[in-house]
Amino acid sequence: MAEKKSYLQEFTKGIIKENPVLCLMLGTCPTLAVTTSASNAIGMGVAATAVLVCSNAVISLLRKVIPDKIRIPAYITIIAGFVTIVQMIVKAFAPAINDSLGIFLPLIVVNCIILGRAEMYASKNPVLPSILDGLGMGVGFTAALLCMGIIRELFGSGTVFGLQVLPVQILIFILPPGGFFVYGVLIALANKLNTKAGKKVVDSPCQGCPMSKTCKSFECAKTDSEISDKEVAENAG
Amino acid sequence: MLVKSLVSVFLAAILTENYVLCKSLGICPFLGVSKKLNTAVGMSAAVTFVMVLATAVTFPIYQYLLVPNDLAYLQTIVFILIIAGLVQLVEIVLKKYIPALYQSLGVYLPLITTNCAILGVTMLVLQKVQTTSAFTYTYGHALINALGAGIGFLVAMVMFAGVRSRLESADVPKSLQGLPITLISASLVALSFLGFSGFVDKLIPLA
Numbered sequence A: 001m002a003e004k005k006s007y008l009q010e011f012t013k014g015i016i017k018e019n020p021v022l023c024l025m026l027g028t029c030p031t032l033a034v035t036t037s038a039s040n041a042i043g044m045g046v047a048a049t050a051v052l053v054c055s056n057a058v059i060s061l062l063r064k065v066i067p068d069k070i071r072i073p074a075y076i077t078i079i080a081g082f083v084t085i086v087q088m089i090v091k092a093f094a095p096a097i098n099d100s101l102g103i104f105l106p107l108i109v110v111n112c113i114i115l116g117r118a119e120m121y122a123s124k125n126p127v128l129p130s131i132l133d134g135l136g137m138g139v140g141f142t143a144a145l146l147c148m149g150i151i152r153e154l155f156g157s158g159t160v161f162g163l164q165v166l167p168v169q170i171l172i173f174i175l176p177p178g179g180f181f182v183y184g185v186l187i188a189l190a191n192k193l194n195t196k197a198g199k200k201v202v203d204s205p206c207q208g209c210p211m212s213k214t215c216k217s218f219e220c221a222k223t224d225s226e227i228s229d230k231e232v233a234e235n236a237g
Numbered sequence B: 001m002l003v004k005s006l007v008s009v010f011l012a013a014i015l016t017e018n019y020v021l022c023k024s025l026g027i028c029p030f031l032g033v034s035k036k037l038n039t040a041v042g043m044s045a046a047v048t049f050v051m052v053l054a055t056a057v058t059f060p061i062y063q064y065l066l067v068p069n070d071l072a073y074l075q076t077i078v079f080i081l082i083i084a085g086l087v088q089l090v091e092i093v094l095k096k097y098i099p100a101l102y103q104s105l106g107v108y109l110p111l112i113t114t115n116c117a118i119l120g121v122t123m124l125v126l127q128k129v130q131t132t133s134a135f136t137y138t139y140g141h142a143l144i145n146a147l148g149a150g151i152g153f154l155v156a157m158v159m160f161a162g163v164r165s166r167l168e169s170a171d172v173p174k175s176l177q178g179l180p181i182t183l184i185s186a187s188l189v190a191l192s193f194l195g196f197s198g199f200v201d202k203l204i205p206l207a
Helices: A002-013 A028-033 A038-061 A068-093 A095-104 A106-110 A112-122 A127-157 A176-196 A225-236 B002-016 B027-032 B037-066 B072-097 B099-112 B116-131 B139-167 B179-194 B199-203
Strands: none
Touching: A002 A127, A028 A095, A028 A106, A028 A127, A028 A176, A028 B027, A038 A068, A038 A095, A038 A106, A038 A112, A038 A127, A068 A095, A068 A106, A068 A112, A068 B072, A095 A106, A095 B116, A106 A112, A106 B072, A106 B116, A112 A127, A127 A176, A176 B179, B002 B139, B002 B199, B027 B139, B027 B179, B037 B072, B037 B099, B037 B116, B037 B139, B072 B099, B072 B116, B116 B139, B139 B179
């Protein structure tokens, strides 16, 4: 019973508590770029979820085989393989989605949610929880994208999923500035709810970034500039 | 005509097709490393360097190795491995031979492998080769495009670092503090770049 509950938790934590987009600030590029319509958002979310579940499963299976030193290139290769498969499937069965996602479909390979889950979860946990974790994070990503997609499509084109809802169109919402704005407002909302629940809010995209362990450049991790300068010197020496 | 088209590609990559503000690529470093001017400049310099280098390598590999052998579908996997390898190589070479440069740029390099702007630049330029009709898109155009994209990244980062330093002394409502207000100011900066749309075509008519 206890076992079952924890599996459920692995799945649900990605949807609300640790939502990759709204709480961990991961995957910002696709979030801003492809949410110009609700259907685009779903296409992106489903494609990324498929890659995330598959790569989490394989990385978890290989977690004892991959040497620690070359783990990042190994993860990237595995992820790139699955991205290529997903790209081919989308091209064959949903060419319209392929056209509207464009460059952002292959760019799933550098989506930090996927590398982040590989580094933080799949490399340390057995297969089944890793798959559930990937599925949960994927659903959370899709939900956040859909939320943004609906808002931007509603105000920007006056439609939801292509159906006319509003008589007016505020074009700016489907342009890049509208993306930044809607995302900012959604994060503000998530922060407000998180603070009310007494949780800490993320104030920089670096904190959830999978590269933050190897990257010494963040001023967000160290507010004191002296420390980071010292680390830079150490790193160089 | 060649020079004209090169200038047009360069200006377009900086202003009208700015990778950060118009194409939403490379947002993580844009939001994460733009708090201080010197880190913003350092990051942008490293990004520009790797962008040009990566395009210089991936463009011929795609055109003369992958396409003739019907392997174009391997583009994603080949490009990301090339970029990862290049970044490692640059890191090792800088560390060994130019330690001064390594100190200023090296710290940003690990982050660059997973920066979608780099992969985006190398891939988008190939789409342009297929779609541009006004002039033939050559290797030179691809390199200039990568340089322009890097400089565009620098412009966006430096502008945004300035905005953020002013923001620090602003009185922001509590729930907007931190990232939300940063994103909303990014929205305004992006809005200002919308003003450039059509600018390059008007300035340098090609067709």
